[in-house]
Amino acid sequence: xxxxxxxxxxxxxxxxxxxxxxxxxxxxxxxxxxxxxxxxxxxxxxxxxxxxxxxxxxxxxxxxxxxxxxxxxxxxxxxxxxxxxxxxxxxxxxxxxxxxxxxxxxxxxxxxxxx
Amino acid sequence: xxxxxxxxxxxxxxxxxxxxxxxxxxxxxxxxxxxxxxxxxxxxxxxxxxxxxxxxxxxxxxxxxxxxxxxxxxxxxxxxxxxxxxxxxxxxxxxxxxxxxxxxxxxxxxxxxxxxx
Numbered sequence: 001x002x003x004x005x006x007x008x009x010x011x012x013x014x015x016x017x018x019x020x021x022x023x024x025x026x027x028x029x030x031x032x033x034x035x036x037x038x039x040x041x042x043x044x045x046x047x048x049x050x051x052x053x054x055x056x057x058x059x060x061x062x063x064x065x066x067x068x069x070x071x072x073x074x075x076x077x078x079x080x081x082x083x084x085x086x087x088x089x090x091x092x093x094x095x096x097x098x099x100x101x102x103x104x105x106x107x108x109x110x111x112x113x114x115x
Numbered sequence: 116x117x118x119x120x121x122x123x124x125x126x127x128x129x130x131x132x133x134x135x136x137x138x139x140x141x142x143x144x145x146x147x148x149x150x151x152x153x154x155x156x157x158x159x160x161x162x163x164x165x166x167x168x169x170x171x172x173x174x175x176x177x178x179x180x181x182x183x184x185x186x187x188x189x190x191x192x193x194x195x196x197x198x199x200x201x202x203x204x205x206x207x208x209x210x211x212x213x214x215x216x217x218x219x220x221x222x223x224x225x226x227x228x229x230x231x232x
Contacts, residue, residue: 031218043160043206043222056219091160095218102148102210104220106160 002026006092006107013082013114021077021110023092031095032075033104034067036060038088046090049075050097082114117142119209121223128197129231135182136192136226138207144168148210149183149190150220155203163205166190197230204228 005024013019025032034046047057049067066078075094079086089111093104118141128134140149151163166174166183173181178198182191194201204227208220 033219035220042224043220045219045221048219089158093160093220102212102218103162103165104218105162106152108157108159111158 002105004092004094004105004107006090006110008110009108010111011113013112015084015114016081018078018080019082019112021079021090021092021112023075023077023107024073025075025092025094026096026105027073028096029094029105030097031055032067032069033093033095034077035091035093035106036088037091037109038085043091046077079112082112084114087112087114117144117209117211117221119207119221119223121207121226123226124224125227125229127229127231128194130197130199132197133193133195134197134228136194136205136207136228138190138192138223140188140190140207140209142188142209144211146212148212149181150208150210151179151181151190151192152206152208152222153201153203154206154225155200160206164192194228199230199232202228202230 007022032049037043047061048055064080068076089109091109092107095104120139147168149166153161153163164176164179178195180193204225206225207223
């Protein structure tokens with residue numbers, strides 16, 4: 001069964017460093033998303049990406065964040081100059097286009113720890 | 116703006132019993148989708164069940180069913196014959212149709228369900 005894969009599963013980084021979280025969405029999906037879950041809190045939408053550009057972003061997604069689809073398979077989230085409060089679980093999701101195909105498939109997440 | 120509220124932070128149920136998780140939401144939209152996602156300790160979010168707002172019939176997936184009350188903006192999840200593997204965090208989520216947004220999900224805070232042997 002096709003699945004969304006994320007790497008690494010856990011990343012530890014020093015405050016101020018840049019990190020890149022990687023995702024491989026399901027191959028025929030066209031909508032891509034990043035969500036964040038701070039420990040013990042709800043899952044929060046960060047950004048959606050379609051047709052090689054950001055289609056929607058939340059207020060959390062400020063200038064320190066960026067997304068990219070560098071090739072036909074990967075979808076990355078870059079966090080510049082990480083802060084302690086960026087520590088969270090980051091989930092990538094993808095969805096096939098079309099109004100009837102509304103299910104989002106999630107990856108297993110990357111746990112980011114900023115120290 | 117849409118909001119999703121889950122008023123039960125934690126619940127427990129005996130194995131083989133039935134449990135109902137509550138969810139309410141607020142929206143001015145008439146057409147939308149609602150979901151329940153399960154997040155077991157492995158952390159991966161798994162879709163449990165979904166409901167289209169234009170459908171009056173409540174969705175059912177094996178032991179999982181919903182009670183969708185559109186006028187009351189209520190979307191509860193019933194788990195019958197609870198199993199130990201149902202122990203997880205359960206999130207209720209709202210989505211506008213893709214034509215009205217880019218399909219992002221708005222989640223509630225979740226309900227931690229423990230199934231006890």
